Amino acid sequence: MSLILIVEDEPAVRQTMGDWLASENYEVALAGSVAEAEAWFAAAGRPPDAALIDIKLPDGNGFALADILASDHGFDRVIFVTAFFWEEETRRQLAKRGQPYFEKPLKFHQQVLPFLKRFIAKKEP
Amino acid sequence: MTFNHPLTKRWLFFLGVTLALTLPLAVAYFYLGDLLTQRECQRHQGQINARLNIMQAQLYDAKWDALADTYDDTLHLGRCEEAKLLRDTLRWYAYPDGRSFVEGIAVVNPDGGLRPSRLAAVIGDDGRPLPAERLAELKKRTPWLEDPWLPSYAFVAKAFSDDPKLENWQSPLIEAPGRLVFVVASAKRDSRGNLSAAVILQHSVDRLWRDQLAPASRGLDLWLVDGQGTQALATSQLAGASLKRFVNAGLLAKVLAGGSQAADKGQLGAAGRLGQTLDGEKLILNYRSQNGDMVLGVASRESDLGAQGASALGYLGVISLWSLFMLAAAGAIYTMAALRDEARTVEKRTLQRYAGTVSHRVRNDLATVLGNLELISRGRLTDLEAIKQNLDGTVAEALADVQATVEELERLSRGEVELARDGQLGSGTMYDIAASGAGGAKQ
Structure with a gap:
């Protein structure tokens, strides 16, 4: 069973995303901030197969968290989620990093789940 | 408006x-x-x-020319030329409308009487007696024309008798009918030093003024006084007042004494400058003496001195003040325009950021609502209790937030709340990606 880490500060959104992925038989881990995500990584026995990370977080931002996970844990399977796509700086950072992202509100059935399956499948040998 | 207000600072x-x-x-x-x-x-x-130096030289010349003439004429007295001298001089010099300042030349007997006592004729430049009409016309202005002499010249005889060594003398001013005159005289003495006669030249102050002083005195407050303090002339009220103050201050005798000393050294006379105060106004008095006989003064208001410079300075001041005023006005206009532009920019940026905030909130709410709807519609959530729990929980919260957002917009549109400059309405509603570098922190 694939493990997905969701880092999202809005509890309702986090819960809904978790429900969706759970309904698709993913194992789900939830974090509401950069600190919680780092703590989870430190405590987890294995890295997740993918991490859905909200860009705007109360104690930092998703870009910085992705950099920490990459440098500290060698983890780069990050998919960004944002409600701030309208903002120039967010778009510029996303284009610069070249990592996948979803714009809120998420279309789980049409976009997220198909992409996630392909994304995880690419990792497996 | 506080000191930190942008308007104040600008x-x-x-x-x-x-x-x-x-x-x-x-x-x-x-x-x-x-x-x-x-x-x-x-x-x-x-x-x-x-100009004073010119006038002093004129006065000096007037005196010494006259003295030279009278001295020369004393050499003819008692000789055969005397009769001719008397005839010629009396005829020749007595033309008061001529270019000369000389009013008349005569020989004074020791008793003070003139020899002869009346003019033989009044002649013009051509040496001929003036026509009767011309003479009548001139007599309207100068009634003494045919007889310019004073009733007695005993004062001349007395001056030479009182000082046996006195050879030349200039009298103080003497009031004659219709004019002021003075006499320049040279003595003729016998072998014992007694006065036998004196040759005099009689000047009128009026003619002295017109012929010698007036050309150089235009625009000046000028006065002339003799050794006894008699005012010869004052061209203005200011000049008259200055002269009075000069005489009352006892300066006349001192200046004349200085003039005599200067004359002994071959100079024209005394020269000096002093300050006077007249009705609280400061005057500068420049003076010159005619040897030790007369003093000529020019009074100037201190405020008038350098008036042209002050006028130029006034123009400079006005131009400077106008320049500063224009600069301040331009600054004020620029400031107001800049502030207006800044206000527009801030307002636009504020609205942009608030619109982003609203968008963020609604997108998150939509993510919750649409996500749950999708869960139900796709049959991922079939348990009624779980559905109810989600609808009452996350969905209801999201919808409540949408409703709050809408009400917030309505309050804003009614002007009941104001947007902060950073686009926040209240606190905790804004993310700022630029606040912490690449990402942002929730404020």
Whole structure:
């Protein structure tokens, strides 16, 4: 069973995303901030197969968290989620990093789940 | 409006710039003012002194020319030329409308009587007696024309008798009918030193003024006084007042004494400058003496000296003030325009950020609502209790937030709340990606 880490500060959104992925038989881990995500990584026995990370977080931002996970844990399977796509700086950072992202509100059935399956499948040998 | 208000700060900036420009202008104004006034005063004083020197030389010449003439004529007295001298001089010099300042030349007997006592004729430049019409016309202005002499010249005889060594003499001013006159005389003495006769030249002050002083005195407050303090002339009220103050201060005798000493050294007379105060107004008096006989003075208001420089300075001051005023006005206009532009920019940016905030909130709410709807519609959530729990929980919260957002927009549209400059309405509603580098922190 694939493990997905969701880092999202809005509890309702986090819960809904978790429900969706759970309904698709993913194992789900939830974090509401950069600190919680780092703590989870430190405590987890294995890295997740993918991490859905909200860009705007109360104690930092998703870009910085992705950099920490990459440098500290060698983890780069990050998919960004944002409600701030309208903002120039967010778009510029996303284009610069070249990592996948979803714009809120998420279309789980049409976009997220198909992409996630392909994304995880690419990792497996 | 506080000190930190942008309007205050900008206006203070321009005020500072204006004041900073005012300082060098003010320094330049006062420096130039001092320079201009001093130079103009010096130039003005120089002009007055130059004109006074000319007039002093004229007075000197008038006296010594007359003395030379009368002395020469004393050599003819008692000789055969005397009769001719008397005839010629009496005829020749007595033409008061001529170019000469000489009113008449005569020989005075020791008793003070003239020899002869009346003019033989009044003749013109051509040496012929004046026509009767011309004579009548001239007599309207100078009724003494045919007889310019004083009733007695005993004062001349007395002056020479009182001082046996006196050879030449200039009298003080004497009141004659219709005019002031003075007499320049040379003595003829016998072998024992007694006065046998004196040759006199009689000058009228009026003619002296017109022929010798007036040409150089235009625009000056000028006065002339004799050794006894009799005013010969004063061209203005100011000149008259200055003369009175000069005489009352006892300066006349001192200046004349100085003039006599200067004459002994071969100079024209005394020269000097002093300050006077007249009705609280400061005057500068420049004076010259005619040897030890008369004093000529020019009074100048201190405020008039350098008036041209002060006028130029006034123009400079007006131009400077206008320049500063225009600068301040331009600064004010620029400040207001800049503030208006800044206000527009801030307002636009504020609205942009608030719109982003609203978008963020609604997108998150939509993510919750649509996600749950999708869960239900796709049959991922079939348990009614779980559905109810989600609808009552996350969905209801999201919808409540949408409703709150809408109400917030309505309050904003009614003007009940104001947007902060950073686009926040209240606190905790704004993310700012630029606040922490690449990402942002929730404020």
